[in-house]
Amino acid sequence: MSALAAVFAQYPLEVERAEGVWLHSRDGRRVLDLYGGHAVAALGYGHPGWTRALQEQAAACNFQSNAVPMAVRERAAGRLLRFAGGAFDSVFFVNSGAEANENALKMAFRMTGRAQVAAIEGSFHGRTAAAGAVTWGAMQKWHAFPRAPFDVSWIPRRENGAIAQHVTEDTAAVIVEPVQGVGGAFDLGAGFLDALRRRCDEVGAILIFDEVQCGVGRTGYAFAADLYGVRPDMITAAKALGNGFPCAALLMTPRVSQAVKLDSLGTTFGGGPMAGAAIEAVIEAIESEGLLANVRRVSEYVRARCAVGPVTGFQGEGFLLGLRMSRPARDIQAALLARDILTGTSGDPQVLRLLPPYILEEQHVDLLAEALASL
Numbered sequence: 001m002s003a004l005a006a007v008f009a010q011y012p013l014e015v016e017r018a019e020g021v022w023l024h025s026r027d028g029r030r031v032l033d034l035y036g037g038h039a040v041a042a043l044g045y046g047h048p049g050w051t052r053a054l055q056e057q058a059a060a061c062n063f064q065s066n067a068v069p070m071a072v073r074e075r076a077a078g079r080l081l082r083f084a085g086g087a088f089d090s091v092f093f094v095n096s097g098a099e100a101n102e103n104a105l106k107m108a109f110r111m112t113g114r115a116q117v118a119a120i121e122g123s124f125h126g127r128t129a130a131a132g133a134v135t136w137g138a139m140q141k142w143h144a145f146p147r148a149p150f151d152v153s154w155i156p157r158r159e160n161g162a163i164a165q166h167v168t169e170d171t172a173a174v175i176v177e178p179v180q181g182v183g184g185a186f187d188l189g190a191g192f193l194d195a196l197r198r199r200c201d202e203v204g205a206i207l208i209f210d211e212v213q214c215g216v217g218r219t220g221y222a223f224a225a226d227l228y229g230v231r232p233d234m235i236t237a238a239k240a241l242g243n244g245f246p247c248a249a250l251l252m253t254p255r256v257s258q259a260v261k262l263d264s265l266g267t268t269f270g271g272g273p274m275a276g277a278a279i280e281a282v283i284e285a286i287e288s289e290g291l292l293a294n295v296r297r298v299s300e301y302v303r304a305r306c307a308v309g310p311v312t313g314f315q316g317e318g319f320l321l322g323l324r325m326s327r328p329a330r331d332i333q334a335a336l337l338a339r340d341i342l343t344g345t346s347g348d349p350q351v352l353r354l355l356p357p358y359i360l361e362e363q364h365v366d367l368l369a370e371a372l373a374s375l
């Protein structure tokens with residue numbers, strides 16, 4: 001019996017080591033990873049620059065708190081702001097996507113003095129009290145706290161006409177994943193996101209983009225905000241940001257940074273030097289290896305090549321791709337894994353989710369296309 005709490009259903013695959021886009025199992029299988037550990041392994045496995053950065057930082061200084069200035073922390077923040085393209089002027093580092101969202105909401109409440117949040121149907125924002133409260137269905141399924149910390153109003157996906165009734169003068173923040181991940185690689189689109197921006201401006205609410213899953217290059221752009229041309233007040237990022245070293249960030253525009261007060265936010269591990277080294281190495285690799293262009297090109301190739309077998313359509317953006325199936329995605333996922341290809345499911349039972357490393361090539365997509373055609 002396992003010593004681990006029985007929380008997660010287990011795939012029939014025990015990974016011993018990995019390189020590039022390939023996982024090697026204990027029983028000698030080589031499996032193509034199109035899921036990247038829930039969107040984390042952006043650079044794939046054994047990336048030399050990332051590995052070296054962590055080794056060197058571990059040897060130089062493995063940890064100091066945020067009270068002690070360290071160049072690596074400052075460099076990581078600066079690099080992330082430049083990567084995000086100039087709209088943001090400060091970063092608060094934390095440890096996980098949920099924690100980043102928790103802090104973003106906290107800032108919005110502080111700034112507005114209001115008590116309500118609007119979220120989007122189908123959303124997933126994490127498993128802490130506040131992040132769980134804005135996660136679609138969590139209160140009924142797993143939130144587990146006796147009450148939600150604030151009132152939440154739910155906006156139907158892509159329904160521009162419904163926005164005004166849910167986002168009012170009482171709304172502190174709207175939190176939205178520009179491309180929903182768990183919700184089924186569901187792209188909300190520029191029109192809907194722009195309408196949220198305009199309504200937030202009308203009523204004085206703060207717009208938070210949760211880019212924990214869709215950000216840091218996954219859509220083929222630094223952030224989905226760039227892809228859609230809509231500027232939020234805050235972006236939360238995690239997952240790909242550390243390529244497996246746990247870290248997350250809250251990016252703030254000047255309007256939000258100005259409201260940050262000394263000791264108003266806090267963390268022990270967030271912004272540690274190992275996380276800083278990982279973040280720098282991830283952005284360096286994305287930029288120097290042309291990975292954004294690779295994501296865009298290979299994503300198009302998936303759409304062109306994989307409309308075969310049970311696949312009836314595509315949704316999502318870049319390497320947050322949903323393949324709509326004529327049969328339950330869970331069955332397709334199991335059949336692909338039996339053919340040594342790891343993929344994911346989602347909250348939509350008909351959607352198979354692909355979250356591959358950004359280094360994926362056309363030759364790997366050909367393997368997927370052949371396997372799908374045989375199903």
Ligand SMILES: Cc1ncc(COP(=O)(O)O)c(C=O)c1O
Nearest residue numbers: 096097098124125126181212213
């Ligand atoms: C969009 C989004 N937000 C937040 C989270 C929570 O992140 P974490 O598990 O790092 O707390 C996730 C995790 O899947 C996510 O997909």
